[in-house]
Amino acid sequence: MDKRYIAKRYQGREKSQLAASADQAAEMDDLINFTIGDPDVITDERIIEGAFNDAKRGYTRYTESVGMKELREEISKYFHEEYNHKVGLDEVMVTTSACQGMWLVLESLLDEGDEVIIPSPYFPPYSDQVKLAGGVPVYMTLKEEEDYQLDVGKLERLITERTKALIINTPNNPIGSCLSRDTLVRIGEVAKKHDILIIADDIYTIYSYQAPFVPTMTLPGLSERTITLGSFSKDYAMTGWRIGYIIAKPDFIQVMKAVNENNVYSAPSISQRAAIHALRLRSEIQPGLVEEFRKRTFYAYERLNRLKGVHVMEPKGTFYLFPNIRGTGLSSAQVAEKLLKEAHVAVVPGNAFGPGGEGYLRLAVTLGVDRMKEAFDRMEGMDIFK
Template identity: 55%
Template sequence: MKHRFLAKRYWNTMTTPMGAVVDLAKQYSDVINLSLGDPDYVTNQEVIQRAFEDAENGHTHYTDSLGDEELRHEIIKYYEEAYEYKVGSKEVMAVVGACHGMYLALEAILDDGDEVIIPAPYFTPYIQQVELVRGKPVILDTYEEDGFQIDINRLKGLINHRTKAIIINTPNNPTGACFSKETLEAVGKVAKEFDLLIIADDIYDAFTFSDPFLPATTMKGMQERTITIGSFSKDYAMTGWRVGYVLAPDFIIQCMRDINEGICFTVPSISQRAAIYALRMRETIQPPMIAEYKKRMYYAYERINAIPNMSVLSPQGSFYLFVNIKKTGLNSVDFCKELLEEAHVLAIPGIAFGGCGEGYIRLACTVGVAALKEAFDRIEKMKVCCAHNLQ
């Protein structure tokens, strides 16, 4: 929107397909919303109760600007127990969700014009986050035929003297792909060869359905050049608490801390208390939730591949399916429009996640199997899905 009171750099900004879904969801009373990645689980009741008790007992003040010391201790303890990986107390910082952590990290490391390589399909805000701190996003396309793994030769071809970092997101939003150990090791080798940083967006680390999750920072020689973004939003159904963390070398954490002095100083104390209890109870909270999402994902996978003109790869992680709709003959925006108008099912067009996402839609399995069944029963009846040989 152009207005004399707005900064000129924002005059040409447009609402993305991701941003538009909130209004679209209100168009029909019976919409089945498979668009946004907000878990349908309510935060564990014991976590809520413990945080409430802590508030009553006086935890309503600012915490240390790096975060509640007890929370940071629990994060350090978690990485040691889960990965036999040691993190120093000055190498972890609580943040107001993963996006806040990503902003602080990018602001800390990028000079104007520095380039950040972003594998696509990508989490939509990455582009704006890099541009917000005056960096330049450089897109590395990945493809379904490669399992959405990173092609190392294409990665190397994008590196120049302005390249500063590579963002990796595994399990991936939107594709659900998990980067293999071989892919992660190869990316790490490139980072060492060209002296680059890795920014690992690990917010779906609990949602892996086959091989165990491997944090990039735990690989040999990677701790000194990896910034890990963690969150309680998905792994503990705590999206509204707005709490996450960053692991990074101490000088990066210190810079982030200084930047945050002028933004929000610290994370809400009550949210940090809740995160402490979530971490302590993770072996109780996570297994049934992950099992339920896995059940939903495989149910959706089977239903999708039984529908003409639609297909999807076998689930690997996250709670997203990146559905191939190329045989319908429609682009992703038009398909999602018909999906909403004809089936009253809301999804995100693949183009929202980068150019190579065209021909796909993203479905979030954040509703139960009964709702998924109703959604796919409706989709099966759509003309564009029943038609044959559209191409």
């Protein structure tokens, strides 16, 4: 098709570094792949069986556009039981993944030229989704030497009359860091002072290794100011089900409902049924997931720190590691290329994650310890790490 028929906002857009890394990885038979944050754990059989039986019982039609009442009730119950926080049914909207939920939030929130502050390194879709909604991403670099905590003084200096929101993601992809409760409280104070919203991308809530996870919206005075994105993908090993949710005030839920009715209308009914079963079984399912990914993450942490020219902070959350490779004297892209060509190990260069990512790599430990051992053994044999 002639380029002139393509929307200008999509012309010249390059393939994301995440997608490019995955494509390269697919070309090697003996490749060990650390690029994709997709757990290799199959969804718990009880969830699958429950959803399968529900499909046979007739749950194969459209649901309410905001999601099944039964699922919204379970989400509300979850926040009450886990965090003693009240969430009304009119404050919950079920979405086709949290990624689609983020698009929906930004599409409903931003006017042309509105600014959204994004701490960097960040999950790459954030920036593109802000732009596609007509907004302007404003990047704030987080620093390793500051434990990747958000400096509220720097945050405040970035706020302008066009600033609409701040996106936070803790536990964090790609860094594997966690914002402390104190940092979250101080972020909230700045948000209230300047009347901006906080968009909390709460995707890895169970993978908080050093301190219990605290949803931003549960902190004093932040319920009115926080839009929360939740997901079943990582906390329940349900990536392929594409199911998530948004928690926001009722008037904003109604706006997103209207927007979404022109997009996908409602999340898949069978995935919603699976989410209901997942929430009800969480106390049986999640401990095993946390134990497995904690084991993997700390194994990779120990092996990475044995490589010359590499160091990585002790994992605080998620199943990602973000090792500093500046000691090799090479760029993140150069190290990633060498790993791929010489060791047949695929990682994502840090520059894929925005400002502050150069000099780092991201590894997703979504493969078992035996497979990782082989990968790190190969890496230790490379000249750049000797």
